[in-house]
Amino acid sequence: MSTPSRSTPMDLAAAAAMRGVRGANPLVGAVLTAPDGAVLAVGHHRGRGTAHAEVDAIARWEAARAADPGLAALDTAAFDPADLTLHVTLEPCDHTGTTGPCSEAVLRAGFGALRYAVADPTGDDGGGAARLSRHGVRVEGPTGEAAAVALTARWRAVRAAGRPWVTAHLAQSLDGNAAAADGTSRWITGEASRHHAHEVRARVDAIVVGTGTVLADDPRLTARAADGAAAARQPVPVVQGRRRIPADAALHAAHPVVLQTGERDPHDVLAAIAAHPGPWPHGRRAEHVLVEGGPHVLGAWFSAGLVDEVMAYTAPLLLGAGLPAVAGLDVGTLADGIRLVPDPAEGGPVKALGEDVWTHLMPAP
Amino acid sequence: MSTPSRSTPMDLAAAAAMRGVRGANPLVGAVLTAPDGAVLAVGHHRGRGTAHAEVDAIARWEAARAADPGLAALDTAAFDPADLTLHVTLEPCDHTGTTGPCSEAVLRAGFGALRYAVADPTGDDGGGAARLSRHGVRVEGPTGEAAAVALTARWRAVRAAGRPWVTAHLAQSLDGNAAAADGTSRWITGEASRHHAHEVRARVDAIVVGTGTVLADDPRLTARAADGAAAARQPVPVVQGRRRIPADAALHAAHPVVLQTGERDPHDVLAAIAAHPGPWPHGRRAEHVLVEGGPHVLGAWFSAGLVDEVMAYTAPLLLGAGLPAVAGLDVGTLADGIRLVPDPAEGGPVKALGEDVWTHLMPAP
Missing domain, CATH: 3.40.430.10 (Dihydrofolate Reductase, subunit A)
Structure with a gap:
């Protein structure tokens, strides 16, 4: 028997991203995981003027904790955000547009690690990974998973063409x-x-x-x-x-x-x-x-x-x-x-x- | 508050019929009910050369009883077929084509009552209701439910045009x-x-x-x-x-x-x-x-x-x-x-x- 394939957090993030709309903004998905790999929250971007994927995932994670007293009553150590990893299909932005910079939202949430698949290609939005790294977040990326790369391939080409x-x-x-x-x-x-x-x-x-x-x-x-x-x-x-x-x-x-x-x-x-x-x-x-x-x-x-x-x-x-x-x-x-x-x-x-x-x-x- | 609408066995039969294919044969669905109205089986016709809807419903009912020892072990009176009603969107055929006549299949199954929505318009296939009635089945129809009538409207017009x-x-x-x-x-x-x-x-x-x-x-x-x-x-x-x-x-x-x-x-x-x-x-x-x-x-x-x-x-x-x-x-x-x-x-x-x-x-x- 062949080993059953298991989808990774980045696969899940890419699939979530596909629920969004194309246009001025790229398709982006984000997944928050516990140290044992358990998926705690999945977020995605829904187009211009709406929350970025990272912020959406954080909001869902907070909403899940608020809605479940059992979850909130558990040993708080289990919820030390420093133990959690955020996986994002595109490098978090470091730019204040319609919404605030995702790099700051990630810092505020206190996550210990960030993994991203594709570098943010835009001059004015780039640098989120560097800022997070400077603030002590363990950053890994660009990791280049194919599904995440494909999500934004045309968008990046369009952006590069100005x-x-x-x-x-x-x-x-x-x-x-x-x-x-x-x-x-x-x-x-x-x-x-x-x-x-x-x-x-x-x-x-x-x-x-x-x-x-x-x-x-x-x-x-x-x-x-x-x-x-x-x-x-x-x-x-x-x-x-x-x-x-x-x-x-x-x-x-x-x-x-x-x-x-x-x-x-x-x-x-x-x-x-x-x-x-x-x-x-x-x-x-x-x-x-x-x-x-x-x-x-x-x-x-x-x-x-x-x-x-x-x-x-x-x-x-x-x-x-x-x-x-x-x-x-x-x-x-x-x-x-x-x-x-x-x-x-x-x-x-x-x-x-x-x-x-x-x-x-x-x-x- | 409005009363929630409840779908009838004939609605269910018409919905099942829609899973079939159009062509030489009409779309037909059949539903078998217990005296309390419980749905025991749902069947539909899948196109030329495959079982008619009535035969499909009977086969599914028999398979369900064979597969469930609990069902089979219950008081056999609860399963007297004479207490059951078969609801069919189109009058059962009385004709031996690729498959045997449905009127005979219904008689063999021993169902006490038949309800059909639309009369079989074909000269050589008609008469199923009359035969069942002659053999003591309580027959009601054509009952004319709109969904069942719509199923075969074009097919009947084509058939009438020869x-x-x-x-x-x-x-x-x-x-x-x-x-x-x-x-x-x-x-x-x-x-x-x-x-x-x-x-x-x-x-x-x-x-x-x-x-x-x-x-x-x-x-x-x-x-x-x-x-x-x-x-x-x-x-x-x-x-x-x-x-x-x-x-x-x-x-x-x-x-x-x-x-x-x-x-x-x-x-x-x-x-x-x-x-x-x-x-x-x-x-x-x-x-x-x-x-x-x-x-x-x-x-x-x-x-x-x-x-x-x-x-x-x-x-x-x-x-x-x-x-x-x-x-x-x-x-x-x-x-x-x-x-x-x-x-x-x-x-x-x-x-x-x-x-x-x-x-x-x-x-x-």
Whole structure:
């Protein structure tokens, strides 16, 4: 008989991280263990503005002790935090952003040891391991476990390129059309899909659409809850293309800032976004861009290799010779197709949203 | 506080039926209850050649008693089958097909009462309730519970029209293409999708393809297991269209019978199938037809309203301006699109198959 494989704390941390969302922030998971290896708490990051994984794990550990009088009444020596080890898929940050630095949270918790899989690649967030080490924490890392490395591979590449994370949004019929032959497209997808898409809008800094979409659909491009209430943070509309959009376009009334760029090359659009002072809804620059269409805009971003994740909302409907959701790809033969792979984050790569299907994909490695 | 809703035995039978597969045979579920309403066994039909729901429920009840000595040792009066009620979503058949008549199985089991929701609409299978009644079983039905009626609504309409059940098979990229612009299509979908599609082929009587598919792909149209072994029952290839197919086409070598019809209207293709003596793999006529393509063949069957279920295998791939999986639909505006709805049968309308997504849909009611 073969030895049964046993998952390590870092495996568990990587699996927890996958429950989070991709975007401006990396997927991160954290696991707290006792000296005998027992898992005391599991935490993960849920995206911008929410607790980092380390802080989430600490909060869960504290909540578990508070909720269980038996646990709290045991020999306090068993709970000396100096005996515990925190395992994190990414080096703790040493940076005060929306949340405080994780390095300080770990010091405050008093853990004796830290193990991390991947070094924090960011200039301004790096250094958490060094600070912990200086304060007497036994630090081991980067340990390089494959699952933890894979979690943030694309995010680190995007970060190294100095550009925002790019999510492509496709709303289409089963036969891949974003509109019928006459251009009608409201609504191809159902309410549950639109609600999900609005939750995504609330997390991003900018929504890119083409002038054609603005002229055809006059969208507001706001993030709204199911009851119509506006989200606290609204993305900045970025209109890509040379055609003039009318002064009374709905998006002007809905947003204090609208960025129109005459550029059509997505790299140039990103440069225009980087050069724009904002205000951006989540911070001092745009770190997450959602590309919603139309077809040629999506095609250009795919062709440029700038799409980091795909969310496709597919409705149970056939439209025949309509307007394809993605157009202008330079693909002549099967081997040249743009290959994607299922993204296991956010609870799995496929789920039913009402009558629609949501598929979550990422570029093939 | 509202009274919590309590599911009835017929609700349970209908839910069990949904685990089955659609096709030549209807979805049927059966539940056996004690006098106090306790559920003793739940059965369902798993498609052609497998036990009917009643027989499945009886077998499970017998297996439960055999497996549990405590149950068997109880007062035998508690197990007098005359005190038990069998609830079936569809009237038991009185017909000897691949399996014996369910009316006889119920009589042999000795159940005192039968409740069924929907009358068996078929001439040769009907009469089960009458036979049971003649033999002293207390019969109640058709009771018409909505969930049970919905299970077989399309199947009964198809049966009343005297035609086979029609399954449409779409294998496509995320952007709805069955092939790249140059016609290359092997393989768009992955191994798990192809394996699933071969399991479906093994259940059908005929696979309809167009002459274009034969000329372009030279398919064998056989049903094979993952290891390449041929299934015991092979579908008859039906080639629709006027172009000549070569005598050395692979499907000729793979099948004893190949039906080529010059017809292009799906109604006429069905007439040609009905007129053909076979031999058919599952019985004396074709009761389940799988339409695999190409695009115009699928479009014609959809436009004719002859598609009873859709199985779409969607690969994580973008092909741009390729060959659409479905073509020739006369849809000009969104409101005229061919609306489908998720099919809850076979374990739910959407699942991951390897890296692909399988979507199971049926015509909107």
